[in-house]
Amino acid sequence: MESKSFPGVVDSLDELRAYVGELSQKAGLAKKATYSLKLAIDEIATNIILYGYEKVGLVADFKVLSEITDQELIVILEDEAAAFDPLAREIPDEEDLTMALEDREIGGLGIFLTIKGVDDFSYEYVDGKNRNTFVMNVIKP
Amino acid sequence: MESKSFPGVVDSLDELRAYVGELSQKAGLAKKATYSLKLAIDEIATNIILYGYEKVGLVADFKVLSEITDQELIVILEDEAAAFDPLAREIPDEEDLTMALEDREIGGLGIFLTIKGVDDFSYEYVDGKNRNTFVMNVIKP
Amino acid sequence: MAFKIETVIEEQTARMTLHGELDSLSARVFMTEIEKLSGQPIEVLVLDMEDLDFMSSAGLRVLIFSKQKIGTHLAIYIVKPQELIVDTLEKTGLHHSVTIVDQYPV
Amino acid sequence: MAFKIETVIEEQTARMTLHGELDSLSARVFMTEIEKLSGQPIEVLVLDMEDLDFMSSAGLRVLIFSKQKIGTHLAIYIVKPQELIVDTLEKTGLHHSVTIVDQYPV
Ligand SMILES: Nc1ncnc2c1ncn2[C@@H]1O[C@H](COP(=O)(O)OP(=O)(O)O)[C@@H](O)[C@H]1O
Numbered sequence: 369m370e371s372k373s374f375p376g377v378v379d380s381l382d383e384l385r386a387y388v389g390e391l392s393q394k395a396g397l398a399k400k401a402t403y404s405l406k407l408a409i410d411e412i413a414t415n416i417i418l419y420g421y422e423k424v425g426l427v428a429d430f431k432v433l434s435e436i437t438d439q440e441l442i443v444i445l446e447d448e449a450a451a452f453d454p455l456a457r458e459i460p461d462e463e464d465l466t467m468a469l470e471d472r473e474i475g476g477l478g479i480f481l482t483i484k485g486v487d488d489f490s491y492e493y494v495d496g497k498n499r500n501t502f503v504m505n506v507i508k509p
Numbered sequence: 510m511e512s513k514s515f516p517g518v519v520d521s522l523d524e525l526r527a528y529v530g531e532l533s534q535k536a537g538l539a540k541k542a543t544y545s546l547k548l549a550i551d552e553i554a555t556n557i558i559l560y561g562y563e564k565v566g567l568v569a570d571f572k573v574l575s576e577i578t579d580q581e582l583i584v585i586l587e588d589e590a591a592a593f594d595p596l597a598r599e600i601p602d603e604e605d606l607t608m609a610l611e612d613r614e615i616g617g618l619g620i621f622l623t624i625k626g627v628d629d630f631s632y633e634y635v636d637g638k639n640r641n642t643f644v645m646n647v648i649k650p
Numbered sequence: 651m652a653f654k655i656e657t658v659i660e661e662q663t664a665r666m667t668l669h670g671e672l673d674s675l676s677a678r679v680f681m682t683e684i685e686k687l688s689g690q691p692i693e694v695l696v697l698d699m700e701d702l703d704f705m706s707s708a709g710l711r712v713l714i715f716s717k718q719k720i721g722t723h724l725a726i727y728i729v730k731p732q733e734l735i736v737d738t739l740e741k742t743g744l745h746h747s748v749t750i751v752d753q754y755p756v
Numbered sequence: 757m758a759f760k761i762e763t764v765i766e767e768q769t770a771r772m773t774l775h776g777e778l779d780s781l782s783a784r785v786f787m788t789e790i791e792k793l794s795g796q797p798i799e800v801l802v803l804d805m806e807d808l809d810f811m812s813s814a815g816l817r818v819l820i821f822s823k824q825k826i827g828t829h830l831a832i833y834i835v836k837p838q839e840l841i842v843d844t845l846e847k848t849g850l851h852h853s854v855t856i857v858d859q860y861p862v
């Protein structure tokens with residue numbers, strides 16, 4: 369497992385996406401898969417920073433753990449905030465997503481894009497830490 | 510209608526509660542009703558500030574409009590943020606609320622306390638503004 | 651990559667050119683530009699996205715806000731968005747409420 | 757009214773005395789105090805609330821966080837909370853997870 373820490377502030381997102389880009393390249397992910405993974409990780413990291421840390425006044429880092437195998441790239445975001453399971457909420461359904469822009473509630477799109485964008489997404493709370501795990505399949509040529 | 514503006518920052522909450530206290534006194538609300546109204550307004554104002562403004566980088570005031578009649582005290586919070594209807598979300602149910610502290614998701618308590626604490630709560634989006642309306646019955650001795 | 655935005659208002663059309671990456675940090679800059687238009691008689695919002703390389707849900711949120719703020723009559727044109735951004739618009743259903751074009755005026 | 761908090765740690769008991777009003781601004785101070793305990797071998801958290809006049813859901817959130825952070829074995833005692841604060845604890849079901857007492861040690 370490779371591991372890298374980032375300060376829990378929105379300014380870190382740029383560097384985080386760049387780092388996910390490097391991991392994806394090492395793992396041999398295609399351009400589209402790389403983008404989807406960047407998006408998914410950006411969304412969850414944004415939530416950790418805004419809701420988990422800033423909103424409640426916690427000052428802490430978050431970690432990116434990663435592993436590249438023959439078949440997949442596994443990335444884990446680990447944070448110190450209160451327990452929050454992104455999969456426990458209802459995500460928007462078909463009907464919500466076809467509603468006119470002006471009538472819609474603005475929430476829930478981040479987690480929706482995360483789940484739709486990766487090959488596998490899972491959550492666990494271990495040792496006082498949230499772990500959000502993202503898996504992308506690597507298609508070998 | 511009386512009207513007062515507050516800067517959209519968490520530092521305003523203290524003064525906001527004090528102002529709600531004054532209105533309640535003028536309207537002749539009992540101590541318990543005054544506390545419930547303060548709590549309800551603090552919760553919704555907090556959400557406006559954190560989610561409506563700070564999270565997305567909007568810098569704006571919010572307004573408190575109020576009216577005292579023979580039967581009731583009506584207070585309206587008016588803000589400039591994106592439309593958000595607190596009543597559109599699921600609020601926690603009985604079962605959620607008896608779950609052990611360590612197993613629970615932390616969200617949703619603010620809107621729950623608001624709805625439970627006032628005699629009437631309603632929401633509308635008018636002229637590009639969110640209006641959250643709180644009504645407390647005044648019991649005349 | 652650094653986000654940049656330029657706004658030009660001509661008659662009832664506001665045209666914004668977006669460069670770089672639009673995440674929850676840079677969306678604040680975009681939000682502020684949109685907020686400036688509120689109260690003005692804008693009918694058309696043209697967003698030039700050819701040089702925009704990334705857009706998260708924070709960007710979508712600003713699109714939704716634009717329509718609420720400027721008015722539901724507002725027509726939004728998105729010019730030359732990159733394929734992966736079109737994907738995001740489609741997945742979330744936002745392509746129903748904006749018009750994706752190759753140039754504007756069309 | 758201004759929020760204040762004092763913490764005294766003795767053996768495996770952390771005792772915090774809360775004064776004033778606990779809203780989403782002051783909850784940040786409370787949160788930071790709790791965060792400092794994480795990793796320490798604390799078994800009992802005593803919260804003296806006699807002088808606490810207001811508590812919003814932001815305060816409840818810190819209670820939930822305490823248990824997650826310090827460990828589920830943690831016993832939380834709330835000493836002399838005002839009636840309206842007890843109301844909030846009961847409405848939200850948090851009274852199942854803390855012990856409300858008139859003094860501590862009981
Ligand atoms: N790490 C977190 N901690 C606490 N609450 C969170 C966290 N992540 C998300 N949430 C909650 O889940 C909701 C949905 O998140 P998301 O899908 O990203 O949409 P949005 O941020 O637009 O509301 C948020 O509004 C917030 O209430």
Ligand SMILES: Nc1ncnc2c1ncn2[C@@H]1O[C@H](COP(=O)(O)OP(=O)(O)O)[C@@H](O)[C@H]1O
Nearest residue numbers: 475556557560561593615616617618619620621
């Ligand atoms: N004014 C608002 N604008 C946007 N989203 C909001 C607003 N108010 C509340 N929300 C959303 O509703 C959720 C529930 O709010 P609340 O009941 O106060 O609980 P909490 O803040 O603990 O999550 C928030 O997490 C947030 O996603």
